[in-house]
Amino acid sequence: xxxxxxxxxxxxEVQQQLAYIDRIAAYNRDFEQQxxxxxxxxxQTFGCQQNEADTERIVGMLHEMGYEKTEQTExxxxxxxxxxxxxxxxxxxxxxxxGALSHLKKERPExxxxxCGCMVQQEHIPEKIRKSYPQVNxxxxxxxxxxFPELMYxxxxxxxxxxxxxxxxxxxxxxxxxxxxxxxxxRAWLSIMYGCNNFCTYCIVPYVRGRxxxxxxEDIENELRELVKQGYKDITLLxxxxxxxxxxxxxxxxxxxxxxxLNDVEGDFQLRFMTxxxxxxxxxxxxxxxxxxxxxxxxxxxxxxxxxxxxxxxxRGYTAEHYRELIAYARSKMPExxxxxxxxxGFPDESEEDFEKTLELVKEIxxxxxxxxxxxxxxxxxxxxxxxxxxxxxxxxxxERLLKAQDECVLPxxxxxxxxxxxxLVDGNSKDSEYPYTARTEGGLLVCCNGDNxxxxxxxxxxxxxxxxxxxxxxx
Ligand code: SAH
Ligand code: SF4
Ligand code: F3S
Numbered sequence: 159x160x161x162x163x164x165x166x167x168x169x170x171e172v173q174q175q176l177a178y179i180d181r182i183a184a185y186n187r188d189f190e191q192q193x194x195x196x197x198x199x200x201x202q203t204f205g206c207q208q209n210e211a212d213t214e215r216i217v218g219m220l221h222e223m224g225y226e227k228t229e230q231t232e233x234x235x236x237x238x239x240x241x242x243x244x245x246x247x248x249x250x251x252x253x254x255x256x257g258a259l260s261h262l263k264k265e266r267p268e269x270x271x272x273x274c275g276c277m278v279q280q281e282h283i284p285e286k287i288r289k290s291y292p293q294v295n296x297x298x299x300x301x302x303x304x305x306f307p308e309l310m311y312x313x314x315x316x317x318x319x320x321x322x323x324x325x326x327x328x329x330x331x332x333x334x335x336x337x338x339x340x341x342x343x344x345r346a347w348l349s350i351m352y353g354c355n356n357f358c359t360y361c362i363v364p365y366v367r368g369r370x371x372x373x374x375x376e377d378i379e380n381e382l383r384e385l386v387k388q389g390y391k392d393i394t395l396l397x398x399x400x401x402x403x404x405x406x407x408x409x410x411x412x413x414x415x416x417x418x419x420l421n422d423v424e425g426d427f428q429l430r431f432m433t434x435x436x437x438x439x440x441x442x443x444x445x446x447x448x449x450x451x452x453x454x455x456x457x458x459x460x461x462x463x464x465x466x467x468x469x470x471x472x473x474r475g476y477t478a479e480h481y482r483e484l485i486a487y488a489r490s491k492m493p494e495x496x497x498x499x500x501x502x503x504g505f506p507d508e509s510e511e512d513f514e515k516t517l518e519l520v521k522e523i524x525x526x527x528x529x530x531x532x533x534x535x536x537x538x539x540x541x542x543x544x545x546x547x548x549x550x551x552x553x554x555x556x557x558e559r560l561l562k563a564q565d566e567c568v569l570p571x572x573x574x575x576x577x578x579x580x581x582x583l584v585d586g587n588s589k590d591s592e593y594p595y596t597a598r599t600e601g602g603l604l605v606c607c608n609g610d611n612x613x614x615x616x617x618x619x620x621x622x623x624x625x626x627x628x629x630x631x632x633x634x
Contacts, residue, residue: 496601
């Protein structure tokens, strides 16, 4: 099926990239003989789960090329920074890290410093890097990720000083069959689609990730089966707007259909997904979630603002009332559902009244988790040109009020878990000696727990015996 998808990278092109990996691996075997050690690679990710998933591909390719992982920049031979552009802060963090590498590059000019991801995909970035960050050798945007082996070959084997490639169709292309090395543990990301068509006026993502492209249901199902076989128990389906899944495939399938299909895969695992857009989230989706036993009863549904005037200027395509109805329907089907949302505070010309409406919605719905962001101007987006008379101080104050309101909602919700018995997925060690393991509820809430039969990577049934604002505590 993947071969009929018009935006797929051909199998032949993928084979070519695999051949480049082999050539680099041969080169690195010589390196090992000459230096008595394997070459080392360091990677760092900024940004969202999509970027983390992309980094897992890069790490997989680096592994096949013969690189050993390192956590230290000082002893790395290759350093790859996978950047984000969603807010200014993300960009300045990445650039700060790259800037700090200039001394390392002076000491060891033979190393490769690479920059990729969403920030790089912006038009003005290559020039800026060329001018101000001469230490960078490798530059490629999100559309060129699948060509990483070829670019690395040119840099490492052919010793080209600068390999900059941010070309690529804005439609992007999907490449199947390239290596991936996932983080160890119980959770895994599974990309089901790439890109975004929504063009919310504040957002850079459609410009740097291109248009929506869905992977074929077969490819997704096969990858899920593989993940389950490998022992992953909590799999998050990723896309900027998963509710649009399938629209570009030219076959009769939507996101709910895909969920049903994946729910039928055998094994002891749970599925979750992000992100849903309120404009496209449907009753069908909530019915499907309620009926499918492997789909976690968790919903991340960003509403961004409670004011219809602001939503309109954001080009979100729904009203606060529509959002309320969606949540009411989801809760009627799944009373225990865990809800989270994203909110932007200080969108251009957001008035006190607009903000109050956001605050009202937060208090009314009672989210389990909120991700709150101060509006950040992104050049090239429509909102960057909007007039804005709200001061920085006003925005900061609103931000703090929102956080306080959220904490006031969360505490009673957390307290209500006292005495409840839940199935959780244990995923690591905590710093609390009384509750030495960390786990997540089906809804994704953090639980520190204790018990003789608790094993990392496995489900456990525990009873909550203490609560706090950010964490639940439980025993077996
Ligand atoms: N596709 C997802 C998330 C995209 S980015 C969605 O539509 O929900 C994640 C979050 O970052 C957004 O939900 C939004 O709240 C925030 N965000 C995006 N652009 C921003 C900007 N320019 N300033 C501040 N926050 C922003
Ligand atoms: Fe950005 Fe809107 Fe697309 Fe989300 S839906 S990625 S906020 S443009
Ligand atoms: Fe950032 Fe790109 Fe994700 S801009 S939020 S890493 S899609």
